[in-house]
Amino acid sequence: MSGPFDVRSADVLIVGAGPAGLSAATRLRQLGVAKVIVVDREQQGGGIPRHCGHPPFGMREFGRVLTGPAYARKLVERAVHAGVDLQLGCSVVSIDCSDGDLVVACATNRGALTVTAKRIVIATGVRERPRSARLLGGDRPLGILNTGALQEYVYLERLAPFRRPLIVGTELVALSSLLTCRKIGARPVAMIEAGSHSTVRRASMALPRLLGVPVRYETEIVDIEGRRRVEAVTVRARDGRVDTIDCDGVLLTGCFRPEAALARTAGLEIDTGSGGPAIDQFARTSEPRIFAAGNVLHPVDTAGWSWREGRKVGEFVAQDLAGKLPDAKPAIKLTAGPGIRYVVPQRLVPGEGGFENLQLRADNDVSSGLVAYEGNALIRKQALSTGPERRILAPTSAFAGARGDVTISIDGEEKTSNRSGSECV
Amino acid sequence: MSVADVAIVGAGAVGCAMARRFALEGARVILLERGADLLSGASKGNSAILHTGFDAPPGSVELQCMQDGYAEYLEIRDSFNLPLLETGAMVVAWTEGERAALDGIEAQARKNGVSNVRRLSAGEIRSREPNLSTRALEAVLVPGEHVIDPWSPFLAYLLQAKNHDAEVFFNTEVLSGSFDGSSWALKTTSGEHRARTVINCAGLFGDRLDARLLGAASFQIKPRKGQFVVFDKAASKLFSSIILPVPSERTKGVVLTRTIFGNVLVGPTAEEQEDRERATVDTETLKSLAAKAAEIVPGLAGMDVTAVYAGLRPATEEKSYRIAVHEDRNWITVGGIRSTGLTASLGIARHVYKLYAKLGNEHQAVASPITPRVPNLAEHLARDWQAPGFGEIVCHCEMVTLREIERALSGALPAGDFGGLRRRTRCGMGRCQGFYCNAQLATLTAGCFGSPLAVGDAA
Numbered sequence: 001m002s003g004p005f006d007v008r009s010a011d012v013l014i015v016g017a018g019p020a021g022l023s024a025a026t027r028l029r030q031l032g033v034a035k036v037i038v039v040d041r042e043q044q045g046g047g048i049p050r051h052c053g054h055p056p057f058g059m060r061e062f063g064r065v066l067t068g069p070a071y072a073r074k075l076v077e078r079a080v081h082a083g084v085d086l087q088l089g090c091s092v093v094s095i096d097c098s099d100g101d102l103v104v105a106c107a108t109n110r111g112a113l114t115v116t117a118k119r120i121v122i123a124t125g126v127r128e129r130p131r132s133a134r135l136l137g138g139d140r141p142l143g144i145l146n147t148g149a150l151q152e153y154v155y156l157e158r159l160a161p162f163r164r165p166l167i168v169g170t171e172l173v174a175l176s177s178l179l180t181c182r183k184i185g186a187r188p189v190a191m192i193e194a195g196s197h198s199t200v201r202r203a204s205m206a207l208p209r210l211l212g213v214p215v216r217y218e219t220e221i222v223d224i225e226g227r228r229r230v231e232a233v234t235v236r237a238r239d240g241r242v243d244t245i246d247c248d249g250v251l252l253t254g255c256f257r258p259e260a261a262l263a264r265t266a267g268l269e270i271d272t273g274s275g276g277p278a279i280d281q282f283a284r285t286s287e288p289r290i291f292a293a294g295n296v297l298h299p300v301d302t303a304g305w306s307w308r309e310g311r312k313v314g315e316f317v318a319q320d321l322a323g324k325l326p327d328a329k330p331a332i333k334l335t336a337g338p339g340i341r342y343v344v345p346q347r348l349v350p351g352e353g354g355f356e357n358l359q360l361r362a363d364n365d366v367s368s369g370l371v372a373y374e375g376n377a378l379i380r381k382q383a384l385s386t387g388p389e390r391r392i393l394a395p396t397s398a399f400a401g402a403r404g405d406v407t408i409s410i411d412g413e414e415k416t417s418n419r420s421g422s423e424c425v
Numbered sequence: 426m427s428v429a430d431v432a433i434v435g436a437g438a439v440g441c442a443m444a445r446r447f448a449l450e451g452a453r454v455i456l457l458e459r460g461a462d463l464l465s466g467a468s469k470g471n472s473a474i475l476h477t478g479f480d481a482p483p484g485s486v487e488l489q490c491m492q493d494g495y496a497e498y499l500e501i502r503d504s505f506n507l508p509l510l511e512t513g514a515m516v517v518a519w520t521e522g523e524r525a526a527l528d529g530i531e532a533q534a535r536k537n538g539v540s541n542v543r544r545l546s547a548g549e550i551r552s553r554e555p556n557l558s559t560r561a562l563e564a565v566l567v568p569g570e571h572v573i574d575p576w577s578p579f580l581a582y583l584l585q586a587k588n589h590d591a592e593v594f595f596n597t598e599v600l601s602g603s604f605d606g607s608s609w610a611l612k613t614t615s616g617e618h619r620a621r622t623v624i625n626c627a628g629l630f631g632d633r634l635d636a637r638l639l640g641a642a643s644f645q646i647k648p649r650k651g652q653f654v655v656f657d658k659a660a661s662k663l664f665s666s667i668i669l670p671v672p673s674e675r676t677k678g679v680v681l682t683r684t685i686f687g688n689v690l691v692g693p694t695a696e697e698q699e700d701r702e703r704a705t706v707d708t709e710t711l712k713s714l715a716a717k718a719a720e721i722v723p724g725l726a727g728m729d730v731t732a733v734y735a736g737l738r739p740a741t742e743e744k745s746y747r748i749a750v751h752e753d754r755n756w757i758t759v760g761g762i763r764s765t766g767l768t769a770s771l772g773i774a775r776h777v778y779k780l781y782a783k784l785g786n787e788h789q790a791v792a793s794p795i796t797p798r799v800p801n802l803a804e805h806l807a808r809d810w811q812a813p814g815f816g817e818i819v820c821h822c823e824m825v826t827l828r829e830i831e832r833a834l835s836g837a838l839p840a841g842d843f844g845g846l847r848r849r850t851r852c853g854m855g856r857c858q859g860f861y862c863n864a865q866l867a868t869l870t871a872g873c874f875g876s877p878l879a880v881g882d883a884a
Contacts, residue, residue, distance in 0.1 A: 005813065041818060041821050043817055089817050091810070091818050091821065091824070107810050107811065107818070108813075109817060110813055112811075127857050127860045130857060130858035130859070130860060131858065132655075132731060132732045132733045133730045133731075135706075135708045135711040135712060135715075135730065135733060136708065137705060137706055137707040138705050138706065138707075139703060139705055140706070140734065142843060142876060142878060145859060145860075145863055148860045148861070149859055149860050149861075149863040152863070152865070153863075153864040153867060153879065153883070156864060156865075157865065157867060157879075158882060158883040159864065159867050159868065159871075159878075159879035159881070159882060159883055160879055160880050160881050161863075161867065161880065162880055163880060163881075183883065184883045222708075227702065257729075259857075264659055
């Protein structure tokens with residue numbers, strides 16, 4: 001890259017102008033931190049809600065029900081009003097963590113922008129797992145996409161990518177995709193789910209029924225056919241029954257993965273369970289001057305949750321700038337044991353404050369409980385009835401006394417329903 | 426209707442190199458392609474390795490074409506702005522049986538004039554590639570094997586051919602033809618085209634074209650499918666050489682290599698099939714390829730998969746190239762060009778031009794060729810986003826700019842379909858596979874393709 005056209009310095013640089021990044025930035029300004037820059041690679045701020053054309057957004061933040069785009073606009077307005085320097089169309093290409101200030105190189109249409117910052121917050125969000133990473137078989141024609149892309153077609157570009165898609169998955173986002181399809185007059189031919197029942201609670205499955213979309217459980221794709229565009233999909237049920245469904249698209253929903261490429265490039269420790277950067281209870285990554293917030297930490301949670309978490313992380317960063325956070329070392333490790341997909345934060349340091357709760361996800365349906373062991377000693381037991389892709393909280397204070405590493409698992413008797421879709425590969 | 430000197434059928438790797446060679450030699454060229462863009466058939470799935478020919482049959486036309494093609498690529502690549510990743514390759518023996526074959530591989534390499542090969546002990550392998558599985562017993566190092574861009578060279582060749590008056594017709598399938606003793610009239614899906622000589626570079630359909638127009642084919646295409654898995658860019662830090670297996674009688678085997686785009690590629694499989702159109706992937710095979718890669722480089726276990734694809738190679742019932750001159754019919758068949766065709770294409774074009782000249786054809790070669798520079802797609806060289814004024818970045822995973830997209834959709838050889846746009850820019854090929862950019866690309870390409878990304882408006 002030729003020499004930078006612009007060099008700036010900031011107290012805090014935030015990467016990602018979605019709900020978590022914008023709320024962290026706004027909070028930092030409210031707490032009197034002078035120079036807060038938010039960069040986002042997109043041309044518009046607001047993150048994923050920009051293309052979620054449906055409510056409900058914003059109850060917690062603005063006290064009323066908004067659509068995604070309206071919510072995104074208000075988040076941006078509030079941040080700018082608070083004095084946040086918002087740089088759009090700005091792609092972070094590297095983070096240099098050597099001594100002194102952190103140095104962030106960005107590519108923009110006007111040339112290279114270099115920002116030196118005392119602290120960084122990574123809030124790069126999540127995306128759904130695409131067809132390739134699911135290793136799905138068949139042809140590779142047009143018309144195979146994730147819900148995120150469908151929403152962009154419909155709400156940003158006003159285009160239809162298909163008229164008769166097959167929908168894969170039964171997470172919440174699959175239900176939202178039914179509404180998005182409705183918006184363009186598309187009629188999904190079926191929803192399929194690898195597990196024996198829906199990932200969302202059973203009651204929510206009234207929606208596909210209402211819309212006349214048949215749902216098939218214990219069903220997986222074995223072949224996708226189509227020379228230019230999808231023409232048919234062959235599915236196989238657990239009992240071995242194979243049949244071919246005519247359709248002109250395949251919508252792959254859910255199976256969210258953190259957009260953690262930047263965290264990885266910056267050399268941060270990545271948690272294999274969550275797929276995002278590992279943090280302590282103050283949201284500090286393995287480089288303690290770099291924090292992380294929002295769905296890049298925990299695939300996936302709501303915009304409102306990410307907003308609230310971003311606000312909290314803004315407070316931690318402000319405390320850190322004031323020298324009020326405890327040392328990042330020594331820390332104990334929190335490890336996801338049998339039945340648990342991930343636990344966030346992954347480390348706890350001694351000291352007051354930080355996130356009130358640990359966030360966890362279970363691999364399967366659970367009706368027993370959560371158990372935490374420090375070595376062989378049971379230090380926490382908590383009743384639990386939940387399923388995969390649902391937020392589980394455990395109070396951080398319950399682990400404050402631990403002196404060694406802790407493993408958190410599902411108590412022996414977790415119900416083994418025949419779910420195989422939860423891993424999404 | 427005017428009569429061209431040659432009609433080349435097929436705009437794959439061989440057809441594009443052929444069009445360039447004949448245009449440079451001064452022939453008036455027409456190129457007929459059934460797909461909507463160049464590289465629509467077998468060529469699009471090539472594994473992007475520039476081979477030295479160390480393991481090709483000694484004395485074969487294939488070896489000669491590979492070595493000529495290799496030399497010419499290195500000579501011209503700078504002027505076209507074509508990249509080269511000088512990786513070198515290791516033929517690794519994992520079993521005692523394979524180890525016993527290394528002597529023969531080394532001897533054959535020397536026989537083929539690849540004299541800088543040498544043996545690596547297990548210890549030397551480890552010091553060169555510390556992340557390779559410790560099960561590697563011994564290897565032959567072939568320093569001249571390199572990684573290139575699988576697609577841009579052919580865009581460059583075809584652009585140069587066009588600069589020298591070649592005409593290219595896409596969506597043009599040759600249906601029938603008649604030869605009147607001096608020239609061919611070819612009936613195609615886009616009307617009639619006339620040329621004195623026909624060069625059949627129709628790849629997977631080469632035998633059918635011969636049968637259709639000459640009445641018989643002297644060979645039979647036996648499509649051989651190869652599936653590939655592409656790993657995330659983080660994987661490319663794990664090793665540098667191309668890791669080759671000890672080949673079997675039938676295939677070169679599964680290769681593990683970095684790509685010019687900064688990823689890691691494992692493949693291909695070798696699966697015989699009848700179908701010439703469908704190159705499907707299947708879950709079990711993809712899983713086993715990923716597992717195979719992790720056996721070779723354990724650090725690849727659990728690595729994110731960026732892309733999967735499959736290609737068909739136009740194998741025939743014999744291993745050798747099927748190049749045949751039908752002198753009385755002004756027809757040259759260039760068939761059975763398999764995986765070595767990427768390397769050999771420039772050499773094949775020279776070879777075929779010589780055969781054509783021997784038939785008594787003469788032209789005035791272009792005195793000062795115009796050499797178009799193609800956009801760089803290689804990750805290790807300067808990309809478009811590094812220069813201001815790119816508009817915006819459309820594909821964030823692969824850092825593809827609006828300026829690149831717009832250029833690929835205009836000019837002398839605009840992309841004819843979405844695959845063509847991807848091959849010209851890398852858009853949508855990254856880890857999110859279009860989660861973020863597919864919809865915007867639908868808008869940007871509206872009206873450009875016969876098969877548009879969107880089926881209609883939202884309303």
